[in-house]
Amino acid sequence: MDLSTTLPKLASLEFNYCNRCRELLPLQNSTSLKQLEIWGCRGLTNLPGDMLHSCISLQKLRVTYCDNLISFPLDLQRMPSLLELELYRCPKLKTSMTPKGFGFLTSLRELIIGPFSDDDDDENSSIYNEFDWSGLISSSSSSSSSALxxxxxxxxxxxxxxxxxxxxxxxxxxxxxxxxxxxxxxxxxxxxxxxxxxxxxxxxxxxxxxxxxxxxxxxxxxxxxxxxxxxxxxxxxxxxxxxxxxxxxxxxxxx
Incomplete structure (x- = not known):
């Protein structure tokens, strides 16, 4: 999807209850996009890790109630402006395939996450074993003015x-x-x-x-x-x- 040609000033994009949607390709040259919401798209199983690489102005990202989503290995290093991240109620999403690079999100203020599917079948194991806690902790402690x-x-x-x-x-x-x-x-x-x-x-x-x-x-x-x-x-x-x-x-x- 190259939105820069057809919708050069697009700031908000939503995919809601698109149950027949099986795939979303990277959003190319979407430098003006500030908010993206993917809600209730039960046909999605994977979101590409480079999906938002051009979205350098993105401030809010919400992915929720996608019942069959397994993988979303997003590289957060490419999203310096992100203020809010909501990734919840996607019960099949593997913890190891969730976004990484929280240490680069020095502007992040709000985070809603979970539950995820554990890569371990042990019912007593933590579903957050492979979540990027170290990055989140480092970004939150960088300074009082730029903390979660x-x-x-x-x-x-x-x-x-x-x-x-x-x-x-x-x-x-x-x-x-x-x-x-x-x-x-x-x-x-x-x-x-x-x-x-x-x-x-x-x-x-x-x-x-x-x-x-x-x-x-x-x-x-x-x-x-x-x-x-x-x-x-x-x-x-x-x-x-x-x-x-x-x-x-x-x-x-x-x-």
Missing amino acids: RRLELFGLPHMESLPHQLQYLTTLTSLTLHDFGGIKALPDWFGNFATLEELDLFDFKDLQHLPSEEAMRSLTKLKSLSVSGSPLLQERCTPKSSGPDSQWSKVTHIQ
């Missing part, structure tokens, strides 16, 4: 732990976690998230304990905590005071 702010991560009902690399994403202001159903207690390294303002947990069905009180006290900027789908949760974390100087400005919500 929002992360939304999807797991699987059997998973008994969170990816340990999460604890090093210390610039987050918003963290949302879904479907880590086997976790019984949240780790104390949650106390590392000193800048966190919002924490949302969904469908942690075996969760019984939040982090320790000491770890929770480290979250001095936390304004909102919401837990839903955790019927076994025993601890209740509430604001230290109800006045205007309360640590949290919003009511803690636990279901």
Whole structure:
């Protein structure tokens, strides 16, 4: 697809519910494109790694609900302007075939990912073993002005732990976690998230304990905590005071 000739100023491109689409070729000379969305294209199995090499102005990329997508080995080094990346609800996507080169995304602010298909058949193994955590961590810690702010991560009902690399994403202001159903207690390294303002947990069905009180006290900027789908949760974390100087400005919500 050479869009530079027919649509030289195209800034936004969407492929929604194109179920008969089997293949998307690289977007050639698409230097003006700022937003690309591929949603619900169930016929797609592979997206080429060089698909967006010419999209040097791309700021938002969303690929989601592509049920049969297996491979999208995107080279993120070619996308210096990317602010938001959403790659989720593609259940057959192999972790080893997801984008690499997060270390070059010094402008990335928002990331929504998972769950992925593990290359290992062991049901207890992590689906994020081959994800590019090192690159993501390095880009997030490069400077306070160019760091990841929002992360939304999807797991699987059997998973008994969170990816340990999460604890090093210390610039987050918003963290949302879904479907880590086997976790019984949240780790104390949650106390590392000193800048966190919002924490949302969904469908942690075996969760019984939040982090320790000491770890929770480290979250001095936390304004909102919401837990839903955790019927076994025993601890209740509430604001230290109800006045205007309360640590949290919003009511803690636990279901």
